[in-house]
Amino acid sequence: MKKLVSFLFLCLLSTPLLAQSTYLAGLLPALNVNQKITGTWRLNYKVESRLLGAEGRFSEPTPLEVQHSLTDLAVVASRKVGLNNSLAGGYLIRLEKGGPAHRLIQQYTLVRSFDYFRLAHRFSADQTFSRTEAAEVRLRYRISFDIPLNGREVDDREFYLKINHEYLNALNEGKYGLEIRFVPSLGYAFNDNNKIEFGVDYRLSDFLTGSPENAFWLPLTWYIGI
Amino acid sequence: MKRFIICCFLISFSTAQVSLGQIKYEKEYRLKAVDIPPAARQFVDSLDFERRVRWYVEVSQQGKSIEAKSKRGGQKYSVEFDTTGRLQDVEIEVSWRDLPEALRKNIEQNLENEFKRFRIRKVQRQFTGKSEDVLNYLGQRGNGNRLTIKYELVLRGRKDGETDEFEYTFSAEGRLEKRAKLVFRNTDNLEY
Numbered sequence A: 001m002k003k004l005v006s007f008l009f010l011c012l013l014s015t016p017l018l019a020q021s022t023y024l025a026g027l028l029p030a031l032n033v034n035q036k037i038t039g040t041w042r043l044n045y046k047v048e049s050r051l052l053g054a055e056g057r058f059s060e061p062t063p064l065e066v067q068h069s070l071t072d073l074a075v076v077a078s079r080k081v082g083l084n085n086s087l088a089g090g091y092l093i094r095l096e097k098g099g100p101a102h103r104l105i106q107q108y109t110l111v112r113s114f115d116y117f118r119l120a121h122r123f124s125a126d127q128t129f130s131r132t133e134a135a136e137v138r139l140r141y142r143i144s145f146d147i148p149l150n151g152r153e154v155d156d157r158e159f160y161l162k163i164n165h166e167y168l169n170a171l172n173e174g175k176y177g178l179e180i181r182f183v184p185s186l187g188y189a190f191n192d193n194n195k196i197e198f199g200v201d202y203r204l205s206d207f208l209t210g211s212p213e214n215a216f217w218l219p220l221t222w223y224i225g226i
Numbered sequence B: 001m002k003r004f005i006i007c008c009f010l011i012s013f014s015t016a017q018v019s020l021g022q023i024k025y026e027k028e029y030r031l032k033a034v035d036i037p038p039a040a041r042q043f044v045d046s047l048d049f050e051r052r053v054r055w056y057v058e059v060s061q062q063g064k065s066i067e068a069k070s071k072r073g074g075q076k077y078s079v080e081f082d083t084t085g086r087l088q089d090v091e092i093e094v095s096w097r098d099l100p101e102a103l104r105k106n107i108e109q110n111l112e113n114e115f116k117r118f119r120i121r122k123v124q125r126q127f128t129g130k131s132e133d134v135l136n137y138l139g140q141r142g143n144g145n146r147l148t149i150k151y152e153l154v155l156r157g158r159k160d161g162e163t164d165e166f167e168y169t170f171s172a173e174g175r176l177e178k179r180a181k182l183v184f185r186n187t188d189n190l191e192y
Helices: A001-019 B003-012 B038-046 B103-116 B131-138
Strands: A022-037 A041-056 A066-082 A086-095 A101-114 A118-130 A138-147 A158-172 A175-191 A194-200 A201-203 A213-226 B027-030 B052-058 B063-072 B075-081 B086-095 B119-128 B148-159 B162-172 B176-181
Touching: A041 A086, A066 A101, A175 A213, B038 B063, B038 B075, B038 B131, B063 B131, B086 B131, B103 B148, B103 B162, B119 B131
Parallel strands: A022 A213
Antiparallel strands: A022 A041, A041 A066, A066 A086, A086 A101, A101 A118, A118 A138, A138 A158, A158 A175, A175 A194, A175 A201, A194 A213, A201 A213, B027 B052, B052 B063, B063 B075, B075 B086, B086 B119, B119 B148, B148 B162, B162 B176
């Protein structure tokens, strides 16, 4: 009984919090191309667009209207520094209405294969500059795993489940912000170098300041290895 | 400006050609209970596994085989059959330290000749022979004299400035019999 009362109390508390929260929802189509340059060097090209469908407060739902919000173009060069870890650095340009933003990216990734799944850790940093906004520095950590839905590893013409979970620490004009992302996806491997993933990208930010923003994106990513 | 950047980006894509060819034909998938050959099921039932047995079909350039995986006495077992259910081998994961010292020395000597440095990640003791003999040995009812015992090692080794993962097979005395470089699947979707 105590548990039920506590649960109802928490539900009552969360209602006004949710009402104060804002949300974004839309589509995130992306093309991710990886090019092998040498045995240790690779280039990654990424094009990703944001198509915003709805935006507002949970208490005041807005009608659905899809409009292009921005497009990111990125090139990242990576070097294998061990059997399953690599160092990378790159550049991203964000094309949006207010003018372009430029981002420098540095990352270290570590991927481990287990009997039935693969696990990856990504530690990255980025610095974003634009004419209209103050520079922003972020430190990110992402853990990802993929698990085949048939057998012990993802073979050609097989489905798999992938989950990304990421923490983004941002510093902007001396203010600290934390964003948490959770992205479960369903993937299909046409072959080892040609995969497509579709899922839900949930992002929670600004919850430290008391007015949390919830973003629900539907990513559709095509990975090609060349 | 926007168009120029997009053009540059697209040109850089076009410098490479999409590779459509497959490197290696190998696939494995779960096997339904009704499709398990009776002889294979009978053999695996005799081993009294503590955990659920997972059944797979492996298709490679060498052909098709059936594999049962489970645990017994805290050890991982992998039992391989041909498609009619005839036993091919039983592999049991063991600790490197549990191997006889003389055998370890022989294997280490071999590996020191191959690599600048190496690290053993997995050791499997492999039994081949008649299914009755294998069952008797695993059930501690026989001395295993009629079985062939080999050791399969998965290791990480560094030579010529590159680190790779390999699978090495040694005889019961530690003589090198087979080596193969392991190829990893593409990890791009986990890195980016």
